[in-house]
Amino acid sequence: MADKRRFELFARFLAERFPDARRVFDVAGGMGRLNEELTRLGREVTTFDSRHKRLKVRFVERHFGLEEPCECDLVVGLHPDGATRVIVEYAALHRVPFAVIPCCSDNGMPYRPWMRHLADLARERGLRVEEADLPMQGRARVIVGLPATG
Ligand SMILES: C[S@@+](CC[C@H](N)C(=O)[O-])C[C@H]1O[C@@H](n2cnc3c(N)ncnc32)[C@H](O)[C@@H]1O
Secondary structure, X not given: OOOOOHHHHHHHHHHHHOOOOOEEEEEOOOOOHHHHHHHHOOOEEEEEOXXXXXXXXXXXXXXXXXXXXXXXXXEEEEOOHHHHHHHHHHHHHHOOOEEEEOOOOOOOOOHHHHHHHHXXXXXXXXXXXXXXXXXXXXXXXXXXXXXXXX
């Protein structure tokens, strides 16, 4: 069962870890609850999801793909299901940081191998990887990818 505090906890984590990231792409953001929390913290957030039912937030009603113009300083996903891999690939392609809290894999892989696979994918694409745990129930481990600087 996903923890109801996940939006607030992840938003706080993101704001602390990426204090300079003004524009955020929230991929597979469902109704836009993470968007709401991040907006409250002063970020300019665009949520991508195919859901019709949603909150009054900046929202793009379609699936997110690599072709999306990169108008963000950070790309994130909270339990983004089938969009997890594209977040990592997008960040690597556009040289922006990402942060995801993965849940299910897109290929039937169990959770731990899936987490290793995502971290390996990010490293292979030239990103430095960090991990963190949020104090909540359910899938709570964050993978962060950072493009090399300089
Ligand atoms: C488990 S829900 C999580 C929603 C929200 N982030 C949350 O934590 O409540 C996964 C969401 O991923 C969306 N999704 C899956 N693939 C996507 C893609 N390529 N682009 C955008 N959204 C996608 C689905 O529509 C669904 O709303």
